[in-house]
Amino acid sequence: MLNRDESQVLSENLFNDEQTGITFxxxxxxxxxxxxxxxxxxxxxxxxxxxxxxxxxxxVLITIRQExxxxxxxxxxxxxxxxxxxxxxxxxxxxxxxxxxxxxxxEIQVDNLPAIEIIFSYVNDNQELQQxxxxxxxxxxxxVYLTFQSFADNFAQLQEQKFRPIVESIDx
Numbered sequence: 001m002l003n004r005d006e007s008q009v010l011s012e013n014l015f016n017d018e019q020t021g022i023t024f025x026x027x028x029x030x031x032x033x034x035x036x037x038x039x040x041x042x043x044x045x046x047x048x049x050x051x052x053x054x055x056x057x058x059x060v061l062i063t064i065r066q067e068x069x070x071x072x073x074x075x076x077x078x079x080x081x082x083x084x085x086x087x088x089x090x091x092x093x094x095x096x097x098x099x100x101x102x103x104x105x106x107e108i109q110v111d112n113l114p115a116i117e118i119i120f121s122y123v124n125d126n127q128e129l130q131q132x133x134x135x136x137x138x139x140x141x142x143x144v145y146l147t148f149q150s151f152a153d154n155f156a157q158l159q160e161q162k163f164r165p166i167v168e169s170i171d172x
Contacts, residue, residue: 017047020066022144024170029053029062029162043069047144058154060162063147071141082107082116085135085143089118097122103130110136110146111172121152130155132163138172146170 015031016023030053050062074081086105094100103119115136122129131149138144148163 015048020045020047020144022047022064022066022170022172024166026050026062026166026169027162028057029060043067058150058158060148060150060154060158062149062162062166063145065145065147066138067143067145068141070143074140081137081140081143082114082135086116086118089133093120097124099123108134110134110167111170113137113172128152132159134167136172144172 013027013029014023014025029050031048031050044065044067047064047066049064050060052058052060070081070084073084077084079087090102090105097120099122101121103121105118106116108115108117113136115134118133120131120133122131128151129149130152131147134146136144136146146167148158148166150158
């Protein structure tokens with residue numbers, strides 16, 4: 001279960017999800033009350049959602065999810081897992097996000113595991129937002145998704161201050 005005690009809103013914290021074993025450190029963020037679990041399904045589980053805790057900081061939303069039973073999808077499609085995730089995102093997100101624009105798409109490593117990183121921008125309520133989507137192949141059957149989003153004007157700063165430290169500290 002999620003560790004949701006008050007210590008998780010201090011300046012530096014360690015998040016630990018005992019069910020998945022996923023841990024990472026984070027700063028200046030608080031666990032959100034609505035963790036997104038209402039969107040969960042039999043195969044997708046929201047591990048945590050974080051947001052900015054200080055009103056004087058740029059707003060940010062960080063979500064960590066895990067999807068299981070991916071081996072079946074990969075076998076049916078006859079494609080590598082991360083290729084399926086990338087293809088699905090690039091074919092569906094332009095319809096899901098207004099004025100979707102791909103910024104970058106790269107193969108990376110997270111916690112020495114194969115991953116993809118897709119950065120894109122979109123418009124919501126006349127505000128340009130930017131999102132970093134990372135899919136990490138935990139094993140042949142499970143994918144861990146990390147999404148980081150903020151206003152586009154603040155994205156580069158938040159990338160260095162908040163997003164990169166989480167990605168570099170995560171233990172999957």
